Amino acid sequence: MRRPSDFVDERRLWDRHMAIAAFGATGRGGVDRQALTGDDGRARAALAGWAVGRGFRPIADEAGNLFVRRDGAEADAPAVLSGSHLDTQPAGGNFDGVYGVLAALETLEALADGGFEHRRPIEAAVWTNEEGCRFAPGCTGSLVFSGKHAIEELWNATSPDGAVLKDELERTLAMTPEAERRRGGIPLAGYIEAHIEQGPRLEAGGFAVGAVTGIQGGASFDVTVSGTDGHAGTVPLAERRDAFRSAHAIVDALYRDLADPTDTARFTIGRFRAWPGSPNTIPGKVVFTIDFRHPDATFYRGKVDAIADLCAAHAGPCDVDVTVRHDGDPVAFDEAVIGRVERIAAELRLPAIRMPSGASHDAAYMASLCPAGMVFVPCRGGISHNEDERASPEDLAAGCRVLADALYEMAMGWDGSPGTAPRRAATGRAGPRRDARPRSRGRARDAGAP
Amino acid sequence: MRRPSDFVDERRLWDRHMAIAAFGATGRGGVDRQALTGDDGRARAALAGWAVGRGFRPIADEAGNLFVRRDGAEADAPAVLSGSHLDTQPAGGNFDGVYGVLAALETLEALADGGFEHRRPIEAAVWTNEEGCRFAPGCTGSLVFSGKHAIEELWNATSPDGAVLKDELERTLAMTPEAERRRGGIPLAGYIEAHIEQGPRLEAGGFAVGAVTGIQGGASFDVTVSGTDGHAGTVPLAERRDAFRSAHAIVDALYRDLADPTDTARFTIGRFRAWPGSPNTIPGKVVFTIDFRHPDATFYRGKVDAIADLCAAHAGPCDVDVTVRHDGDPVAFDEAVIGRVERIAAELRLPAIRMPSGASHDAAYMASLCPAGMVFVPCRGGISHNEDERASPEDLAAGCRVLADALYEMAMGWDGSPGTAPRRAATGRAGPRRDARPRSRGRARDAGAP
Numbered sequence: 001m002r003r004p005s006d007f008v009d010e011r012r013l014w015d016r017h018m019a020i021a022a023f024g025a026t027g028r029g030g031v032d033r034q035a036l037t038g039d040d041g042r043a044r045a046a047l048a049g050w051a052v053g054r055g056f057r058p059i060a061d062e063a064g065n066l067f068v069r070r071d072g073a074e075a076d077a078p079a080v081l082s083g084s085h086l087d088t089q090p091a092g093g094n095f096d097g098v099y100g101v102l103a104a105l106e107t108l109e110a111l112a113d114g115g116f117e118h119r120r121p122i123e124a125a126v127w128t129n130e131e132g133c134r135f136a137p138g139c140t141g142s143l144v145f146s147g148k149h150a151i152e153e154l155w156n157a158t159s160p161d162g163a164v165l166k167d168e169l170e171r172t173l174a175m176t177p178e179a180e181r182r183r184g185g186i187p188l189a190g191y192i193e194a195h196i197e198q199g200p201r202l203e204a205g206g207f208a209v210g211a212v213t214g215i216q217g218g219a220s221f222d223v224t225v226s227g228t229d230g231h232a233g234t235v236p237l238a239e240r241r242d243a244f245r246s247a248h249a250i251v252d253a254l255y256r257d258l259a260d261p262t263d264t265a266r267f268t269i270g271r272f273r274a275w276p277g278s279p280n281t282i283p284g285k286v287v288f289t290i291d292f293r294h295p296d297a298t299f300y301r302g303k304v305d306a307i308a309d310l311c312a313a314h315a316g317p318c319d320v321d322v323t324v325r326h327d328g329d330p331v332a333f334d335e336a337v338i339g340r341v342e343r344i345a346a347e348l349r350l351p352a353i354r355m356p357s358g359a360s361h362d363a364a365y366m367a368s369l370c371p372a373g374m375v376f377v378p379c380r381g382g383i384s385h386n387e388d389e390r391a392s393p394e395d396l397a398a399g400c401r402v403l404a405d406a407l408y409e410m411a412m413g414w415d416g417s418p419g420t421a422p423r424r425a426a427t428g429r430a431g432p433r434r435d436a437r438p439r440s441r442g443r444a445r446d447a448g449a450p
Numbered sequence: 451m452r453r454p455s456d457f458v459d460e461r462r463l464w465d466r467h468m469a470i471a472a473f474g475a476t477g478r479g480g481v482d483r484q485a486l487t488g489d490d491g492r493a494r495a496a497l498a499g500w501a502v503g504r505g506f507r508p509i510a511d512e513a514g515n516l517f518v519r520r521d522g523a524e525a526d527a528p529a530v531l532s533g534s535h536l537d538t539q540p541a542g543g544n545f546d547g548v549y550g551v552l553a554a555l556e557t558l559e560a561l562a563d564g565g566f567e568h569r570r571p572i573e574a575a576v577w578t579n580e581e582g583c584r585f586a587p588g589c590t591g592s593l594v595f596s597g598k599h600a601i602e603e604l605w606n607a608t609s610p611d612g613a614v615l616k617d618e619l620e621r622t623l624a625m626t627p628e629a630e631r632r633r634g635g636i637p638l639a640g641y642i643e644a645h646i647e648q649g650p651r652l653e654a655g656g657f658a659v660g661a662v663t664g665i666q667g668g669a670s671f672d673v674t675v676s677g678t679d680g681h682a683g684t685v686p687l688a689e690r691r692d693a694f695r696s697a698h699a700i701v702d703a704l705y706r707d708l709a710d711p712t713d714t715a716r717f718t719i720g721r722f723r724a725w726p727g728s729p730n731t732i733p734g735k736v737v738f739t740i741d742f743r744h745p746d747a748t749f750y751r752g753k754v755d756a757i758a759d760l761c762a763a764h765a766g767p768c769d770v771d772v773t774v775r776h777d778g779d780p781v782a783f784d785e786a787v788i789g790r791v792e793r794i795a796a797e798l799r800l801p802a803i804r805m806p807s808g809a810s811h812d813a814a815y816m817a818s819l820c821p822a823g824m825v826f827v828p829c830r831g832g833i834s835h836n837e838d839e840r841a842s843p844e845d846l847a848a849g850c851r852v853l854a855d856a857l858y859e860m861a862m863g864w865d866g867s868p869g870t871a872p873r874r875a876a877t878g879r880a881g882p883r884r885d886a887r888p889r890s891r892g893r894a895r896d897a898g899a900p
Contacts, residue, residue, distance in 0.1 A: 091679060091726040091734075133728035160727075199684035218683060220729050229541060229836040232718035232741040233668060234649035234808035237710075239832075244719045248705070251698055260687075268682035269694045270731050272724040276541040277610075278583035279670050279720045279739035279775065281835040284541075286722075289729035291682040325729065358684035382689075385731040386679040 030387025083125025093389020200382030210376030337373030480837025485579035533575025543839020650832030660826030787823030
């Protein structure tokens with residue numbers, strides 16, 4: 001008998017990527033669709049329109065997360081969720097995030113096209129502000145859904161262009177008026193997020209699918225160095241409070257402290273700017289960011305906890321302020337989900353490997369709520385966060401087939417152990433099963449800071 | 451008998467500073483009146499209005515330089531010039547540049563109030579874009595006046611905000627319609643520029659006046675480092691073309707190479723920015739500036755000529771492009787002008803010292819055309835290029851008295867040697883003297899690049 005993956009439509013999936021790519025297109029092959037901008041809102045509106053056109057229910061929550069729901073036979077059963085984000089980097093590509101949203105929508109359409117019904121509801125999710133480059137912290141939507149923050153705690157976040165999150169969120173929510181409103185998270189039976197790898201391993205190894213084992217730890221900091229403006233031609237070094245020179249010394253100390261001969265650690269200064277920014281004025285202020293990641297929890301925690309003191313120790317005559325944008329310990333995905341992805345890939349004759357994720361994803365927060373995992377597909381040269389980010393229609397569809405079958409199995413309550421899934425059942429429906437008790441939203445709230 | 455300095459009006463001079471300070475006032479005690487902006491134009495218009503109100507002739511040239519002329523008895527005699535600039539740093543003060551313009555205007559008014567006539571014309575000059583922070587190179591106006599560049603060669607200069615110099619120049623010139631138009635430089639008999647010191651020596655030593663001996667060599671570069679955008683969490687160090695990391699290595703090499711245990715050299719990174727500027731994207735581009743100054747011509751030239759190669763040698767996996775914004779060898783002022791400033795200060799009982807200038811000034815270009823010098827006055831704490839830049843009405847007026855007498859002597863043709871100046875002459879006019887032959891504009895054009 002046929003399975004949901006048989007109804008995944010490669011052309012439809014690709015065309016929807018190209019349709020979303022129009023929102024914020026830069027004209028250089030990439031896109032600037034930062035969170036809660038007009039282009040982000042228009043991309044969401046397009047998605048909601050497609051959902052309504054197929055008879056699915058669009059739902060929005062207080063964090064601006066947009067869900068497309070296909071109801072299950074058991075109306076109140078915990079849902080199976082899949083999704084990612086539509087916001088991008090300022091010079092981003094057309095697949096990072098978008099793929100996970102559209103693969104989830106394609107799964108719903110494949111299920112509808114194939115006439116599959118399922119016990120549990122399945123929802124495709126658009127998480128708000130995953131990238132975090134316009135408003136900190138990133139993963140705003142999954143932070144709120146998973147109970148790590150109330151949205152009210154994030155309302156005052158301000159973008160470099162002076163916009164306030166609360167205003168931009170209201171404006172964006174108003175752009176999908178057809179969406180039902182829902183507050184807070186819902187009980188979940190499972191979560192799988194599809195995503196381009198954003199690294200070179202799958203392509204280099206000839207693999208179609210990565211069964212993601214977890215996400216390395218990642219921290220992000222805002223650093224402000226404050227000195228005194230002065231004339232570049234007159235003030236002697238001994239009397240300078242040169243914010244650039246101090247920032248340089250701090251970065252130098254960070255490069256030394258975070259150096260890693262095994263090339264496992266990832267350390268990036270992505271934003272760095274000196275003020276007032278005149279060639280012949282000693283800068284009185286420098287603002288920069290630190291991004292540090294490592295898969296080992298102990299190593300990660302040791303380095304991250306030392307960063308603020310390290311900055312202070314090398315600030316010289318200037319003052320330094322270090323603010324945590326984000327600090328997430330390494331996350332291990334659910335073994336059953338990982339195994340399910342591997343098994344389905346094998347059944348579909350798609351070469352697959354287990355692999356960790358270098359990038360962080362909304363899945364890291366969902367892993368605190370339910371059995372969670374991810375499906376990676378190749379991207380050309382491993383290039384991402386770049387307008388040259390590319391993925392092929394075939395690779396996107398292949399990953400989506402794995403996702404569709406996996407979500408369907410989870411929505412049917414099959415636990416995925418070898419031999420337990422009645423995958424050739426005539427009706428496509430299995431008898432009711434007891435769900436693993438989902439962790440409630442209330443418990444997630446008590447889980448402490450991310 | 452009375453001399454021009456007796457008619458310098460401290461209150462008028464101060465009030466005019468405060469009037470100009472309104473154009474581009476930031477509300478934090480300083481000003482943002484960058485070159486050829488609307489505020490720059492409005493400040494020029496105010497000055498032209500004051501000139502017309504006193505019967506002086508406003509004149510504008512093709513570089514936007516604005517002159518206020520008081521004619522001399524000999525209509526075609528080479529002029530005595532004095533001035534500075536009205537443009538400021540983006541977070542600048544109310545005295546840098548403005549003082550030199552207003553002290554020159556105050557001299558004309560003092561001469562008029564005292565009924566002094568003079569052989570040679572005296573002009574107060576506003577030089578266009580001295581600061582160079584909006585359009586490179588700086589000293590646009592004096593570069594053109596002194597024949598180092600034709601204005602047409604600078605028309606395409608573009609500001610960080612995307613404005614083009616030619617357009618901004620036309621708009622600015624249209625704001626002083628009362629000004630006669632003149633093309634090119636004019637023969638000069640002498641030039642003296644009044645300026646705040648922008649350093650701490652006068653204040654610390656209790657001096658009222660600095661007789662400036664020269665200007666140290668100064669060079670400014672734009673450096674662009676080009677790499678590849680990438681995901682901060684995935685790309686291994688070995689595969690990165692991280693423009694920030696390469697820029698850091700270049701700056702580190704520059705700090706080492708330009709280190710000076712005597713604290714004589716001045717090395718500043720005033721502008722530095724990473725693109726696209728997202729916390730979790732490896733920057734594909736960094737742009738920064740280098741400002742280097744030193745009073746010793748040989749040392750200066752050796753270091754400046756090595757900078758481009760030094761940048762290239764430390765760019766790692768990235769590409770680097772180094773462009774010279776400005777490169778000016780050390781300038782020595784005319785001994786007769788220096789001595790005249792010292793002598794007049796002594797006659798006025800103002801404590802004075804000889805001192806070099808750490809900052810560059812339009813006077814550096816005038817020194818290629820005629821005997822030139824500068825008068826420095828104290829500024830509080832030596833602070834400049836800063837909204838906290840301050841100077842007292844008394845100090846400004848004291849420097850202006852020296853300037854007024856010096857300009858008058860030069861306009862009378864007195865050569866300033868001890869014993870030769872009939873300073874107590876009953877009429878305030880001396881018999882005609884042969885001017886030292888002024889270097890012609892044609893010769894200056896042949897003087898080569900600055």
